Amino acid sequence: MAFAHKLSLGVINCLNGEFKQASSSPFVIGSGSDSDLVIQDDSVLDQHCLVEKTKKGIQIRSIQADHPDGSLILDGKPTTLAPLKARTEHSLQIGRSFLILVTTLTSKKENLQRWGMDIGNGGWIINKSNKAAATRPLDILEVFSARDTMGLDPNSTPVFKGNSQVGFYLSQLMALEAEKEHSLDDNIADSDEEPVAERVDEVSESSPSMSRFVDADSGEFTCPTCWLKFDRGDVMHVAVHDSLFGDPLLGEEQMQRFHASRFNDRGQALDDYGIPCTEIACPHCRRALPPGFFDEPHKIFSIVGAPQSGKSYYLTVVIKLLQTTLFRKFGVVFRDADPAGNAPINEMKSHLFSAQTSSQAYLTKTQLEGAMYERLPRYDRMVTLPKPFIFSLSGSESDEENCSVVFYDNAGEHFQPGQDSTNSPGAQHIASSDAIFFLFDPTINPDFRRSLADSNDPQFKSQVSDQQDVILAETEVRIKRLLGLGRREKVDIPLSIIVGKCDSWIHKISEDKLRDPIVDGTLDMGAIEDNSALVRGLMEEYCPYIVANAERISSDVCYFAASAFGHTPITFEDEKGVTRIGPDPQKIDPMYAEIPTLWALSRVRPGLVPSFQ
Secondary structure: OEOEOOEEEEEEEOOOOOEEEEOEOOEEEEOOOOOOEEOOOOOOOOOOEEEEEEOOEEEEEEOOOOOOOOOEEEOOEEEOEEEOOOOOEEEEEEOOEEEEEEEEEOOOHHHHHHHHHHHHOOOEEEOOOOOOOOOOOEOHHHHHHHHHHHOOOOOOOEEEEOOOOOEEEHHHHHHHHHHHHHHHHHHHHHOOOOOHHHOOOOOOOOOHHHOOOOOOOOOOEEOOOOOOEEOHHHOEEEOOOHHHEEEOOOEEEEEOEEOOOOEOOOOOEEOOOOOEEOOEEOOOOOOEOOOOHHHOOEEEEEEEEOOOOOHHHHHHHHHHHHHHHHHHHHOOEEEEOOOOOOHHHHHHHHHHHOOOOHHHHOOOHHHHHHHHEEEEEEOOEEEEEEOOEEEEEEOOOOOOOOEEEEEOOOOHHHHOOOOOOOOOOOOHHHHHOOEEEEEEOHHHOHHHHHHOOOOOOHHHHOOOOOOHHHHHHHHHHHHHHHHOOOOOOOEOOOEEEEEOOHHHOHHHOOHHHOOOOEEOOEEEHHHHHHHHHHHHHHHHHHOHHHHHHHHHHEOOEEEEEOEOOOOOOEEEEOOOOOEEEEOOOOOOOOEOOOHHHHHHHHHHOOOOOOEEO
16 A cells, blocks of 8 residues: 555665655564665664554654563654654654654655755764764764763754664764664674783774764864864874875865874873974864964954955055064064965065065956965865964063964955855854954945045045945844854944045045054053044944944944055066066055054953053
């Protein structure tokens, strides 16, 4: 007898991936050879249960309900008889076996097979409905490790297999834990080899699934590259021996990453050949962490802006200015914390400030994109992430306030709507930021351009679409979505609205009205606020929507005038004869460019950059 007209039953074994499809009733599940679905499990009866059509619909029932082991657990509840809803997935546990069932209308056998494969080939996912517990797909042993690491309640934590819409409680899956441990003990007892704990080859890292589970949403530290969290004991080490080239996730050109189990007398991790390893890596993206990563906190400073707004030039100039201003004015040493990782930004700085002509100083978009990004694993996907540029700040008074700051040079396109997803998370650092800098380019804003129609600055003549209000609105949406905030809630992160290229418009507020905010090694907050009011007033006149959007994001907003070049750029032809706009390296004289960063530091590290009102 058929289940119903065109109705088929699909069953997938979550442990071995075996799939069965049937259209006739009854469908018997058990360990005996006469069953329609044979399960190799000694805790399952020969004929354990069946799915059948009745006058009331489709149901599942135990065949030997009186047997001590004859019951079943359907959708997390013990039962011996229960209806099955059509076109609905159900989870079924019998003995130590775990199945997903569905009855559905389908005209093609391949459709149900694909459904089964998507579940059977997928890993285990903890608590899909709770983002804080959602992780990459795990194998079953990693699920148990996650339970211990995250302190999960087995009786209330659901675990899903692959793309299934229903899951099993963790307490159900724990029936497998004793079985796995028993199997492992038997293997060790039967083996003539030395115990695993005493062998040099502790655990093979040839498979990504062998890496230890690390909760990505909790931990003392945040990776400056992928922005996922971990604790000190979770870090991976980078192998040294030449034979250990080739990481299963990073590729053949990278040294293997591994969780250390052996150390020398100095506390250094030893690789499989006993070589001490001094370099550590993030357990999520596996990128090497900067030297001294655990020694001081890292503060993420995110620069947001539209394409061609000058973010790369601005960041390059700011880093050069901070090296000088922080030491001379505040007695703070601003030094390169990761020379290898910072090589791209240091090359840009040398490129800009060592140039003799505009063509030499010009930074092409192709140059920037090639050097500023890398492909790394994140949540079990290979994604493109911006390289972090990390600099250490240390004062002369106390080590307690020392920190490192992390900058990124994102392409403006990454801040546009539709460019943020699990597969393209390149600008998600804004949700982990300690300070955000929005670089507004007045030369592409129509209202600013009309008010400066007589300017001889070639940037006002360029044909660029103004999407800056959209990008700032998108910034708000991303931050609040990633942090789980309501529409009306604000963050308390310092937000700098930097109106760039101020050499072209500073006359509108009279430069002599801007006060120097650095006074005797401290930051004059009165001057900062007065200057902010002047710039905010100008923005309110020409771009009120920028002001409105900014003040919806953060409760701590400040407005700044700044210019990376301090002069009107010039046009020139590159080697291909294309007309470009770039700085005259002989005239570079930045205006106020470092002030927003000093203000942010006074907010997040007041011991390094003290202030007074």
